[in-house]
Amino acid sequence: MHKLIKIDEKIYAITIYDQKTRYFEGIWRIPEGITYNSYLYLGDEVNILFDTVKRDFSKELIEAIRKVIDPKDIDSVVIHHMEPDHTSGLKDFLEANKWSAEIWSHPLSLKMIKAFYKIDVKFRSLKDLETINIGDEEIRVIHTPWLHWPETIMTYMLNRRILFSGDAFGGYSIPEETTDKILDEGYIRAIRKYLATVIGFYRPWIIKNIEKLDRLHIKPSIIAPAHGKIWVKDPVKIVELYRSWAEAEPINNKIVVIYGTMYGGIENLVNEVVSRLSEKRFNVIVYSFNEEKWDCFGDILGDILDSKLIIIASPVYEGKILPHIEYLINLMTRKTDSPKEVILISSYGWSKVGGKYISKLLEGSKFRVVDIIEYHVTHDPKILDRIVTTIDSKSEK
Template sequence: MKPVQIAKGVYDVGVIDWTIRDFHGYSTHMGTSYNAFLVLGEKTVLIDTVKKNFADQFLRNIAGIVDPSEIDVVISNHTEMDHSGSLPHVMNLIGRDKPIYCSNMGKKNLSRHFVDAFNLQEIREGEDLVLGDKTYSFIETRMLHWPDSMFTYLKEDKILFSSDAFGQHYAGHEQFDDRVGEKIMFHAKKYFANILLLYAPLILKLIDKVIKMGLDIRMICPDHGVMWRKPSSIIDAYTRWSRQEELDDKAVVVYDTMWHSTEQMGLSIADGLHAEGIDVRPMKLREHDRSDIMTEVCDARAIVVGSPTLNNGIFPTVADFLTYMKGLKPQNRIGAAFGSFGWSGESVKILEKELAGMKFNMVAPGLKHQYVPDNDAIERCVAFGRQIAAAVKASGNHS
């Protein structure tokens, strides 16, 4: 990716990672980008860097705009290594004495990530940093999604550099939301569901704080994916997703199966949900990545989980997904459990306990069947799906 001018004197000098397909457990079918930004003025400022193994390309991108040695200041919004990994390469080139501005926790993290001594300068929220003819202000965004995270606002150009917030794991030559179109919202939702859903209450407070600050935001530039020239669309989406109240009449049926008995149950439950007008997504765990399932969970009212009983417990893939979902803390969901078994049949009670522990409103009791479902069992599954659908209609937007 060559540098792109996003405003007068402001460039995206980041790189595209076309081939990455797993980002610490998150499926990246479309690859990703590591965005970093160069601001030219009386002082030349670099905002964030890129993953270490893209350092050479990154420096070539900068060199396509300005001699890297002319960079006066670096701002580090976030110290995770996909954004700070190239920092030593940059500082070796421009001079280790030049300042790196970061949050208090950023200063601590960078000093722990890199044994080399840098000129780390703590910047505080609300503090204006005047660098020549440009003014930078900062908003701490602790735990969105690391303790060091912050936003940088370029006042003269009305650009918010938002670090990992409002990002997407998306690799493409269309570098703005209005060039990609509506399909980018799926990638934004997936990013939110798998990285930021846990921090939804903090996001709502942050959005409220930014509104009260009265910032005129003309563009949002995250460190992954496209830049938002229509920032209200992604801010409104984050507000809606974070509230977890405006959920869809939708159910996700998540399951795995050994000899297809649990699968038959799950698909029949899905039939019952569909018959009642509920948008239903059956998702088998060995065919759908957990991060893709969480994307569907993001706006679904009901989560229905099924597992056969294996060794008096639940299937490993189901346990993995429950652990993953539990960590992201979806709220205001309806839960239901089902499963088949051969002789002991503990899986359904285990699933119910896990879902209830996440404070889901349970449709109880769960449904289980021994061995292969016959016609009567299939009818019970369809009826169970209808029962879940009734709970969906009676809750949330229908209350």
């Protein structure tokens, strides 16, 4: 399924709905789905396609284009980013286009097109900050490296004030509204999850590139990303959200609790902690790994970004901790590294090694372990009191 909408007198957005990818990049579970967005500029002198889509959807892209123009009449394709979710449909498009279009992209892209798709193309290398005149419009090229590969660019239509932003400012999910009539909580979660999982490792580059846009006085009226909603109303908001998540700016009363449990012991404790905290002013988000379900690692990473305090709980397992909790901690230090306080909880049957083990996993990261609470097999009320007191003291600062 796809949607074709006019976002400007001369510009169409083509949004392809992907509801079959269960693991984005083969890694991140996305029950919420994802979209791939291409944009079509039909000008007086030149017709331009901004990005293609994943090969699985190239027929749909071509169908959508045909509704407004013959693909043969497209003169150039701007590639903002060579990742296959935006470029593996390129060859199919070029066939429908009779190979007449010129590819406009970062100099690195040409070699990649050949390596990825074994095709030869007409190619125009774009320089950082160059301006391309296309009749009634000018396009500014902005090199935005590591958002999220090194060859990434954005393009900006100077007169229309439309910023084609590639992966940046995009998100997971298939939002009901293609454009941001309302910035709802559900969609905020989907963007934050996307940011944490896909470009979390490159967060310093989000900040650098936003600063670059600022320096260039780019004040778009529309931001058109390659995934998710198009920001037609107050696009400053999405830039600010991206910046705050890149900086892992905490929301003061937000606590994320992540626990693994083998037979429900830690689960009982966590339930009691949450029930005690809910009487207070806290916003507690709980993620569980138990006999019935494993929550999505990506959701957790997203929620860590703007949390104030993180609680990690695992029983000791074979002298270490639960292996999937270790996996998650490794993802955390890689994707959401930030100076947040962490409380560790561990139960043990034979030896008290869990807290130390997790502390070691966090070594070298910015996370700061502020308390380690360990108990033998079954917790008693004192343990519960201690956890609640610690949280109280930590979150009041």
